[in-house]
Amino acid sequence: MNKQPVQLIFADTNHHYLSSKTNWHDLLALDWEQVSYIAIDASDIDDAYEALLRIRQLGSANIYLRPLIFISRESKELSWKWKAADGVINFKNEAQIDWSFWAEQVESYNRWIKKLTDEDESVDGHLTVKILRMLVSRNLIAEPLATTDMVSGFIYPKLQPFFTLKDMGVVQMLAYLEKQQLLIPSFIDKAHFCNHCDSAFLNFKETCPQCHSHDLETLELIHHFKCAHTADITQFKQNDGSLVCPKCDQTLTHIGVDYDKPSTVNKCRTCSYVGQDSEVVAQCYQCGKKTNSEHLEVRRINRYNISSIGINAAYYGLDTYFTNILETELQLLSLREFELFTNIEAARIERYKKSESSLAIVQLIELEKVYLALGSKAKQVFSELASIFKAVFRESDVITAYNESIFAVLMTETSKDSADIALNRLSESVKQLFSQNFDSLQEVSTKSILVNAELDIKRVLDNFLNAQEN
Amino acid sequence: MIEQAFSFLANLTTAELFGYFWPFFILDMTRYVIIEGLVLLHYLPKRKRMVSEYQQAKQALFTQRPLVSILVPGKNEGQHLPKLVETLNRQTYSNIELIVVDDGSDDNTPIICQELNKRGLINVFIRNEVRGGKASAANTALNFAKGKYIVHIDADSHMDNNAIETILIPFFMNNEVGCVGGDVRVANYDTSLITQVQGVEYTKSLMLGRTVASQLGILRIVSGAYGAFRKDVLEQIKGWDVGPGLDGDITLKVRKLGYQVVHEPASVCYTNVPITIRKLAKQRYRWDKSMIRFRLRKHIDILKPSAEFRWSNFITVVDNLAFNLFLDIKWFIYFFLIIQLSSDYIVYILIINYSLYVLANLAQWIFSIILQKQLRQSPYYLSLLFVPLMPLYTGIFLRFVRTFSYIMELVHKRSYDDKWNPWKVSKVAKENKL
Ligand SMILES: [Zn+2]
Ligand SMILES: [Zn+2]
Ligand SMILES: [Zn+2]
Numbered sequence A: 001m002n003k004q005p006v007q008l009i010f011a012d013t014n015h016h017y018l019s020s021k022t023n024w025h026d027l028l029a030l031d032w033e034q035v036s037y038i039a040i041d042a043s044d045i046d047d048a049y050e051a052l053l054r055i056r057q058l059g060s061a062n063i064y065l066r067p068l069i070f071i072s073r074e075s076k077e078l079s080w081k082w083k084a085a086d087g088v089i090n091f092k093n094e095a096q097i098d099w100s101f102w103a104e105q106v107e108s109y110n111r112w113i114k115k116l117t118d119e120d121e122s123v124d125g126h127l128t129v130k131i132l133r134m135l136v137s138r139n140l141i142a143e144p145l146a147t148t149d150m151v152s153g154f155i156y157p158k159l160q161p162f163f164t165l166k167d168m169g170v171v172q173m174l175a176y177l178e179k180q181q182l183l184i185p186s187f188i189d190k191a192h193f194c195n196h197c198d199s200a201f202l203n204f205k206e207t208c209p210q211c212h213s214h215d216l217e218t219l220e221l222i223h224h225f226k227c228a229h230t231a232d233i234t235q236f237k238q239n240d241g242s243l244v245c246p247k248c249d250q251t252l253t254h255i256g257v258d259y260d261k262p263s264t265v266n267k268c269r270t271c272s273y274v275g276q277d278s279e280v281v282a283q284c285y286q287c288g289k290k291t292n293s294e295h296l297e298v299r300r301i302n303r304y305n306i307s308s309i310g311i312n313a314a315y316y317g318l319d320t321y322f323t324n325i326l327e328t329e330l331q332l333l334s335l336r337e338f339e340l341f342t343n344i345e346a347a348r349i350e351r352y353k354k355s356e357s358s359l360a361i362v363q364l365i366e367l368e369k370v371y372l373a374l375g376s377k378a379k380q381v382f383s384e385l386a387s388i389f390k391a392v393f394r395e396s397d398v399i400t401a402y403n404e405s406i407f408a409v410l411m412t413e414t415s416k417d418s419a420d421i422a423l424n425r426l427s428e429s430v431k432q433l434f435s436q437n438f439d440s441l442q443e444v445s446t447k448s449i450l451v452n453a454e455l456d457i458k459r460v461l462d463n464f465l466n467a468q469e470n
Numbered sequence B: 001m002i003e004q005a006f007s008f009l010a011n012l013t014t015a016e017l018f019g020y021f022w023p024f025f026i027l028d029m030t031r032y033v034i035i036e037g038l039v040l041l042h043y044l045p046k047r048k049r050m051v052s053e054y055q056q057a058k059q060a061l062f063t064q065r066p067l068v069s070i071l072v073p074g075k076n077e078g079q080h081l082p083k084l085v086e087t088l089n090r091q092t093y094s095n096i097e098l099i100v101v102d103d104g105s106d107d108n109t110p111i112i113c114q115e116l117n118k119r120g121l122i123n124v125f126i127r128n129e130v131r132g133g134k135a136s137a138a139n140t141a142l143n144f145a146k147g148k149y150i151v152h153i154d155a156d157s158h159m160d161n162n163a164i165e166t167i168l169i170p171f172f173m174n175n176e177v178g179c180v181g182g183d184v185r186v187a188n189y190d191t192s193l194i195t196q197v198q199g200v201e202y203t204k205s206l207m208l209g210r211t212v213a214s215q216l217g218i219l220r221i222v223s224g225a226y227g228a229f230r231k232d233v234l235e236q237i238k239g240w241d242v243g244p245g246l247d248g249d250i251t252l253k254v255r256k257l258g259y260q261v262v263h264e265p266a267s268v269c270y271t272n273v274p275i276t277i278r279k280l281a282k283q284r285y286r287w288d289k290s291m292i293r294f295r296l297r298k299h300i301d302i303l304k305p306s307a308e309f310r311w312s313n314f315i316t317v318v319d320n321l322a323f324n325l326f327l328d329i330k331w332f333i334y335f336f337l338i339i340q341l342s343s344d345y346i347v348y349i350l351i352i353n354y355s356l357y358v359l360a361n362l363a364q365w366i367f368s369i370i371l372q373k374q375l376r377q378s379p380y381y382l383s384l385l386f387v388p389l390m391p392l393y394t395g396i397f398l399r400f401v402r403t404f405s406y407i408m409e410l411v412h413k414r415s416y417d418d419k420w421n422p423w424k425v426s427k428v429a430k431e432n433k434l
Helices: A024-028 A045-056 A080-084 A099-105 A107-118 A127-138 A170-179 A308-316 A321-330 A335-352 A368-392 A416-437 A457-469 B002-010 B014-020 B022-049 B051-064 B078-089 B109-118 B134-144 B163-173 B193-216 B231-236 B246-256 B277-298 B311-341 B343-374 B381-412 B423-431
Strands: A006-010 A035-041 A068-072 A087-090 A183-193 A202-207 A216-224 A230-232 A264-268 A279-284 A290-292 A297-306 A358-364 A398-401 A406-411 A444-450 B068-074 B096-103 B124-128 B149-153 B157-159 B177-186 B226-230 B260-271
Touching: A035 A045, A035 A099, A045 A068, A045 A080, A087 A099, A099 A107, A107 A127, A127 A170, A127 A297, A127 A308, A170 A183, A170 A297, A202 A216, A216 B124, A216 B134, A230 B134, A297 A308, A321 A368, A321 A398, A335 A398, A335 A406, A335 A457, A358 A416, A358 A457, A368 A416, A406 A416, A406 A457, A416 A444, B002 B343, B014 B022, B014 B343, B022 B051, B022 B193, B022 B311, B022 B343, B051 B163, B068 B078, B068 B134, B068 B163, B078 B096, B078 B109, B078 B157, B096 B109, B096 B134, B109 B124, B124 B134, B149 B163, B149 B231, B163 B177, B163 B226, B163 B260, B177 B193, B177 B246, B193 B260, B193 B277, B193 B343, B193 B381, B226 B231, B226 B246, B226 B260, B246 B260, B246 B311, B277 B381, B311 B343, B311 B381, B343 B381
Parallel strands: A035 A068, A068 A087, B068 B096, B068 B149, B096 B124, B177 B260
Antiparallel strands: A006 A035, A183 A297, A202 A279, A216 A230, A216 A264, A279 A290, A358 A406, A358 A444, A398 A406, B149 B226, B157 B260, B177 B226
């Protein structure tokens, strides 16, 4: 095998597509529906993972959902990166590889992808939806894996490749999807994270509550029933490890029978502190900051099954809290209805040529973070946001949600200039809402287009999304 | 009736008087009126004469300024601590550390203590999840005490502002002193009739009685509710032994080492006493049982001739035994004899006896007022109203409880089942015949 990392195995013909000249541009131009799986040369697992990452991060479901298999001469699979692929082929002799085996294994995945893409692919390629689709298409349970490779300490190997550095962590994203009832958690573990950098690598230290020194001595107390002598264990301990009461010289035999250990006491070797309190401080390996353990971020690390709502959302996109609220406040239309209305409006304008209408697109960037940051309070924020929408747009305007953060508004009888003014007002109000009430920034990006017969809403929205992501 | 009783009394010859009322004249009057009166007659001028020594000791105390550890062991005492902490903050002697040991409380004591600890009002707070008994809790506190002197105090008490200062001064007047008893008074005397009579009792038998015993060198108890110890002495005797009655026990151990045990009536601490007769009976039952245990069983060696034999220790124990245990027996003999010999006059004899004991109590009450006046304390004069009840209280009620508890202890060794000790500790104590 040569250095080219990617082979494509075609479903119908079982034909290997392999060329050292293949570049990404050509790859993307392929007829992906014909591809059964992509075999990635994993002689260097890091390179192979890089290739896998690039595919998973693309926007089209036809490509990013496609099964990916690592092929490797060696069979040592130490890194979690091996688990990122849908499967691994180990071989001694390349000629002996049975390529059709995996074609059969992944057939059900491909069937699901086909079903999805055959239907209206109007729904977005947003991260949350991609995750859901990955889980549904593979009938996959998201299993956490403890790792030292990531500062988060835990990884979901098959989902990790969907995330870029800009995105929130996998653990937080899954928790967010859980809150939306798209995933069903089952508890695996609990972990503490650094408040400053989200690192799971923390050094827990007991410190003196008085002077914060780490040099604390923890002493067990021993109470000898017979003579009531109660003192720290060092006073009882003999060289041979036995316990002898310094008051009555008796050898202690059985805990609970002739003695017990009523408590432990901390003694600071730096100051004079004696007591049972100690502050447990966690120092972060990543950023070095110290946090009182009580203030650490504690997260449950779960295994996730997809819920029936989740399965639905994987097909039809995500109706978030915000869209739900908008829906009740503003009567959101489905994208299909919206398209219909826009087409009718375009036809009307075309015919009478007396007025102008505009299409406005609004994206509230990283709106899901609001949910994460505010929890249940997010609902209030979303209501406030909805009322801003209500104030800026008119009754006659028609609104749809492309995904949980992108909205399209058909502003009838509105010039592009007026639309821009309205969008400006919206942006300002949203930013003000966040800066005044939550002391945070909410970025809004907007775009307006005049409605005409050539307008293809889906394409406009796709372009808008791609422009934002790049 | 009363008139008849007194004409009966007036017609008695001296011999007859003595014959009818010998227990009063031989024992009670001698012990509690004559001896106490004489001792006080000696003590009060002596205390006046020693003012300059007293001043020197006080100066030494404030020059050396040794750290004093206040130990407060207890269970479910959290509610009382804020008041105690407050009085500790107002002390004229301020180089103190407060060590509180919570012996397995099951109420909000740990929360209160942690809060006081956080605010720096308790210096060391240790909570034992499992109760180990009062001695173990006191020893736990002792283990962490850094002071040169140790003051053991009950959580439900509070002190006069100069209490710590005055309880320390005897150590500086005489370096033979191993421990000093503080003067415990009744804080809640005006709550009920029962607390009023206890108020009179405390000034009579604690303040007066112990001051006198201290002067005679036969003080046998430093109250667990409020006492001070030299740390080195406590270390020599290795702290407290399994209770109940651990305060009396530790005092005897200090005495056995040859140190002096003194009472300091100037150092006053106030404690809450039982407010109902039922609770009072229970408390005394517990105290009295331990008397038998410690005097008769554990420290029987004091009565035997040996190298460590000391007459003062011998008298301490004998005085205690005589006036508590044998006087009980005496009363039964006396009543038996009276009924046998002079059943015609029995009512007169009872009335006269009662009057005599009221007079004795009155004498003691006057002594206690004189002592308080000399100490520049303000006596509670209205307590005079309760003096006539005292023979009823000490002579009948307390005696009944005491006799009952002695019998129970001698026959059944009931104090091993003391509910103040965890059962596992009691079990071990019983097995070891402690
Ligand atoms: Zn022992
Ligand atoms: Zn310290
Ligand atoms: Zn960090």
